[in-house]
Amino acid sequence: MSRIDELIAEHCPEGVDFRPLAEITSKSTGIKWASVADASFKYIDLSSVDRVTRRIGETVSVTAADAPSRARQVVRTGDVIFATTRPTQMRWAVIPEEYDEQIASTGYCVLRPNNDVILTNFLAHILGTGNFSRYVESNQVEGNYPSIPDSRIREFKVPVPPLEVQREIVRILDTFSKMEAELEAELDARKQQYDYYLRKLTDPSEIDGRIKVGWKASQIGQLCRLEKGRTPIQKAIPGQYPLVVTASARRSSSEYQFDTAASCVPLVSSKGHGVASISKVYFQEGKFALGNILCAIIPNDFRELSAEFITYFLQSRKDFLLVPLMRGGANVSLTVDSLRKLTICFPPRDEQDRIVSALKAMEALIDDQAYSLPTELSARRQQYEYYRDKLLSFKELEPSL
Structure with a gap:
């Protein structure tokens, strides 16, 4: 035994007793932005939680002046959060100490366990079970963005040994x-x-801040041709040509737009929900199609400038070269014109x-x-x-x- x-x-x-989550957990409190002055908080949005590791990864800092409308829930160490938007992705995590008293999106159901009844990690493991997954799938509300109400999550009965x-x-x-x-x-x-x-x-x-010997600096628009993608990603007809989208894996298209080498920059935020972010800059060569939310950067003279080098350069500096150029409220985006004016540096070919x-x-x-x-x-x-x-x-x- x-x-x-x-x-x-x-x-x-x-x-053992099976009890609704509402009986053994409590809700989070809401932040009153008017009362926190210029204080800065880490914001856990819907993409911050890794679906595989169940840990919180990249977050952004927000204040009352720039907080997205969804940034309203104050979380504490030991809270268990579950994403109620696209809930069948099963995105959940336990709040670690470093995120105590920080802010989570209203796209999460925050479960604050009563540890006299149920342990935090016991509850977290339950959220990964097939029983809970099937419950979520059968109770989600369909639509462009499937969701499940917090109240339905709290109705789920869990074993309480x-x-x-x-x-x-x-x-x-x-x-x-x-x-x-x-x-x-x-x-x-x-x-x-x-x-x-x-x-x-x-x-x-160089160490003293000067540009390295042999390197040059110039605006992208003076060195390259920039062209926005023309293929609607969701409506593309599959075919023989790679279709560059905002993901590492390529889709396919029956038609191509380019026959060259290019650095492909996303023009929309990888996170959405009012948060400026670019996860990756992509390189593609040969005949390929480009999604209509990306821009191709193609060197005018390949003897002087490599599209692959441009990709690495922009990828290494995306957070302080590209992201600050993004504008917008709910839909944060980057313009082709702002890319043209961006200065890059490059060594001899x-x-x-x-x-x-x-x-x-x-x-x-x-x-x-x-x-x-x-x-x-x-x-x-x-x-x-x-x-x-x-x-x-x-x-x-x-x-x-």
Whole structure:
């Protein structure tokens, strides 16, 4: 008999209570922006939570002056947040200490567990179960942006075994989560190393701030032709040509717009909801189509300037060269004209090629690890999911007469 079997036999041999989340959790409080003056907060929007790792990644700082309309929920350490917009993506996370008293989007249902009844991580593991996923799918409201009301989330009934049983289950499941985290950290370390060399190799400045010998600076519009994509991404007819979209994986198109090499810059925010952000700048060559929310940057003279080098240069500096140029309220975007006026720096063509070759070699190394590590990660996740669903399946206690 396992330790959990012993605890169940001792504390709840007849079964456990199933209680609505509304009874064992409370809601978050709302922020009053007028009362916080110039204070700055980390904002957890709908894209901040990684759907795989269940951790909070990139956030932005907001104040009363620039906070999006959805930035209204104050979260605390130990809260569990679940995204109610496109809920079948199953985007949820536990709020760590570094985000205590920060702000979350109203697109999240914030569950503040009563730890005298249910442990934070026990609740978090339940949100990953097939039972909860099926409940969400059957209760979501369809539309352009499917959603599920907070009230329906709070109606979901969860098993509430004694705390001694919860602690043992959490100990086991957290062990699997820790092993996953270690593998993810190894891959992340390689990516951080790559980002360092990306910035270093494309940096045009000497230590004293002067531009490096042999490097030039000029506006993109003086060096390149800029053309906006013409293909509506959702209406594209699949075909033989790559279709560059705002994702690493290419789609396809029956027609092509370009037959050249180009750096492709997204013109809309990768996050939306009033937050300026660009996740990636893309390189493409040959015959290809371009989505109508991107702009192609094509060198006038390929003997002087490499489109691939432009891509790396803009990618390494996107957060302080491209993102500040974005404008708008709910729909934040970048204009082609603002790109034309942007100044870039570049070395002689042979040095550009050397930099590109070095970065591509590093990418290949990371890609090799990105193929091997996910195999091990997948095995760990399957093991975790098996034990999670097994350990969180309880007999419901029969109501007393």
